[in-house]
Amino acid sequence: MSSKNALELKNVEKSFGSVIALQNVSVAVEKGSVTCILGDNGAGKSTLIKVLSGVHKPSKGEYLLDGVPVEFNSPRDALANGIATVFQDLATIPLMSVWRNFFLGNEIRTQVGPFKVLNVKKMKEITKEQLLAMGIDLRDVNQPIGTLSGGERQSVAIARSVYFGAKVLILDEPTSALGVRQSGIVLKYVLAAKDRGVSVVFITHNPHHAHLVGDRFYLLNRGQMIKRFDRDTVQLEELTKAMAGGAELEALTHEINVVRK
Amino acid sequence: MTKSSTVDERVRTASIFQKILRRPEFGAFLGAVAIFILFASTDTTGNFAGPGGIAGWTDIAAPIGIVGISVALLMIAGEFDLSTGVMVGTTGLLVGMMVTELGMNIWLAIFIALLFAAVVGFINGYVVVKTKLPSFIVTLATFFVLKGANMAYTKFVTGSVRVTGTDKAEGFDSAAAIFASTFGSDNFQISLLWWLGLTIVATLVLTRTRFGNWIFAVGGDANAARNAGVPVDRTKIILFMYTAISAALVGIMFVLRLKGMQAGQGVGQEFYYIIAAAVGGTLLTGGAGSAIGAAIGALIMGMAYIGIPFSRWDSDWTSTFLGIILFTAVLINLYIGRKAKGGKK
Numbered sequence: 064m065s066s067k068n069a070l071e072l073k074n075v076e077k078s079f080g081s082v083i084a085l086q087n088v089s090v091a092v093e094k095g096s097v098t099c100i101l102g103d104n105g106a107g108k109s110t111l112i113k114v115l116s117g118v119h120k121p122s123k124g125e126y127l128l129d130g131v132p133v134e135f136n137s138p139r140d141a142l143a144n145g146i147a148t149v150f151q152d153l154a155t156i157p158l159m160s161v162w163r164n165f166f167l168g169n170e171i172r173t174q175v176g177p178f179k180v181l182n183v184k185k186m187k188e189i190t191k192e193q194l195l196a197m198g199i200d201l202r203d204v205n206q207p208i209g210t211l212s213g214g215e216r217q218s219v220a221i222a223r224s225v226y227f228g229a230k231v232l233i234l235d236e237p238t239s240a241l242g243v244r245q246s247g248i249v250l251k252y253v254l255a256a257k258d259r260g261v262s263v264v265f266i267t268h269n270p271h272h273a274h275l276v277g278d279r280f281y282l283l284n285r286g287q288m289i290k291r292f293d294r295d296t297v298q299l300e301e302l303t304k305a306m307a308g309g310a311e312l313e314a315l316t317h318e319i320n321v322v323r324k
Numbered sequence: 325m326t327k328s329s330t331v332d333e334r335v336r337t338a339s340i341f342q343k344i345l346r347r348p349e350f351g352a353f354l355g356a357v358a359i360f361i362l363f364a365s366t367d368t369t370g371n372f373a374g375p376g377g378i379a380g381w382t383d384i385a386a387p388i389g390i391v392g393i394s395v396a397l398l399m400i401a402g403e404f405d406l407s408t409g410v411m412v413g414t415t416g417l418l419v420g421m422m423v424t425e426l427g428m429n430i431w432l433a434i435f436i437a438l439l440f441a442a443v444v445g446f447i448n449g450y451v452v453v454k455t456k457l458p459s460f461i462v463t464l465a466t467f468f469v470l471k472g473a474n475m476a477y478t479k480f481v482t483g484s485v486r487v488t489g490t491d492k493a494e495g496f497d498s499a500a501a502i503f504a505s506t507f508g509s510d511n512f513q514i515s516l517l518w519w520l521g522l523t524i525v526a527t528l529v530l531t532r533t534r535f536g537n538w539i540f541a542v543g544g545d546a547n548a549a550r551n552a553g554v555p556v557d558r559t560k561i562i563l564f565m566y567t568a569i570s571a572a573l574v575g576i577m578f579v580l581r582l583k584g585m586q587a588g589q590g591v592g593q594e595f596y597y598i599i600a601a602a603v604g605g606t607l608l609t610g611g612a613g614s615a616i617g618a619a620i621g622a623l624i625m626g627m628a629y630i631g632i633p634f635s636r637w638d639s640d641w642t643s644t645f646l647g648i649i650l651f652t653a654v655l656i657n658l659y660i661g662r663k664a665k666g667g668k669k
Contacts, residue, residue, distance in 0.1 A: 150551060155548060156544035156548050178533075181534060
């Protein structure tokens with residue numbers, strides 16, 4: 064019953080009342096690959112993430128996990144099935160230390176008499192070790208995570224999902240709020256996660272970032288999947304152009320040139 | 325790899341100082357030392373720093389600390405409880421009326437009062453998490469509901485504004501021994517031991533248990549906590565129950581010690597609890613704080629209450645003094661907090 068796709072959406076539709084947010088969307092995420100979903104603002108990326116992460120149920124169509132149809136009632140439900148989502152702003156708690164964030168919701172405890180007590184030492188060790196394994200060299204896992212840069216925080220969130228056995232990692236615009244260098248850090252960890260056998264769904268509106276790490280690219284526009292590219296057949300220019308709407312961009316260039324004259 | 329290990333060592337040597345600074349109760353500790361020195365040096369009775377004086381200010385501080393710690397935990401989780409002060413009165417009156425009017429065994433009355441507080445705390449918490457109204461408003465409403473009920477019900481049952489004669493109740497001696505006795509030649513109140521014990525327990529829960537981790541997470545960012553699988557609503561409801569129960573504990577102590585209760589008892593005390601928590605380094609927006617800090621905050625208030633008359637200052641100014649302490653302490657905590665984070669943000 065094993066499929067070559069870790070996760071697959073087939074002809075999924077999601078509507079809210081009379082508004083159709085997604086229409087006839089099919090996505091196949093191959094195991095151990097990075098699948099990029101590109102789209103401009105309002106293309107339906109957020110709705111797609113929410114369907115993938117279990118926040119919304121699709122109105123129509125199928126959601127296949129390892130070839131088996133599934134239905135998730137909550138993000139917690141999806142998480143239990145190995146689908147972890149790292150949300151853009153809602154991933155970590157700034158005032159808590161790095162190790163407390165890393166183990167939040169999955170705390171390691173030891174029995175002391177009648178009580179279960181946090182095994183702080185072990186959690187600190189594992190945090191340090193796991194972050195290092197992902198190539199994140201933190202000086203002190205005790206520092207509040209809010210003192211890390213945005214890119215580092217996203218990276219810790221990614222490392223956490225990988226450690227807790229995520230088979231599929233969904234990244235919601237992990238680089239959109241970051242500078243060039245910080246984005247580079249995050250992209251590096253996306254590949255590190257892939258190397259550890261995790262299937263990554265990378266949602267972004269930046270074709271440059273997508274092209275650096277992606278194996279397959281989907282283009283979402285006005286709630287529909289309009290194009291699919293594979294890494295070996297697509298150039299960055301083509302991706303950028305398709306993303307910007309091809310003909311639309313040419314028309315826009317013309318308009319702007321008229322104004323500039 | 326050699327690079328990373330040298331970096332680690334550099335941080336470890338620098339962090340000893342940083343570690344102390346980063347403790348949320350550090351500011352309160354400095355404040356307590358300063359206040360102690362102030363009153364010990366202006367003291368006119370020669371007793372402030374002696375055992376008698378210490379018994380005096382810990383007597384004031386203990387009930388504030390017992391509830392202040394629970395309020396601090398709730399504030400770390402990002403919520404307020406303004407109904408704690410009046411709950412002291414409500415539960416004390418409840419115990420008093422049950423034993424004097426119904427002839428109930430005082431232990432049973434104490435149990436019922438604690439249960440009553442737990443139910444009110446649950447309602448506070450449940451309403452806050454379900455309606456998503458600010459807890460400030462919800463518990464303010466509870467405060468006024470209970471304040472009115474205390475007065476009206478006490479008058480209705482006893483015909484006066486107080487309940488008296490709880491010492492004639494069955495089981496009073498054993499209950500008083502546990503909740504309202506004194507020890508030592510300087511008459512230290514047993515509430516001091518409750519206060520110290522609860523400080524230790526609350527600190528362990530906060531820093532060494534999963535539930536403590538959740539308290540910080542819920543107050544730090546409820547959405548992120550929920551995404552990580554933390555039961556946000558349950559955590560908050562439990563803490564509302566804890567604040568109410570700790571207030572009931574103080575109410576029980578008062579009704580046993582005073583052998584009765586005034587209908588207006590406890591009203592206004594809720595602010596002292598919040599001051600203790602805030603002076604102790606608890607962030608009013610949630611996500612940071614400590615139980616030890618709240619205990620120290622309570623201690624500062626106890627010292628001020630005893631120190632001002634001992635220094636022959638006009639004790640009408642006590643609240644003004646506390647207000648200045650509150651403001652100064654919060655400012656210092658803010659400053660230290662920024663320092664400890666080391667420049668960024």
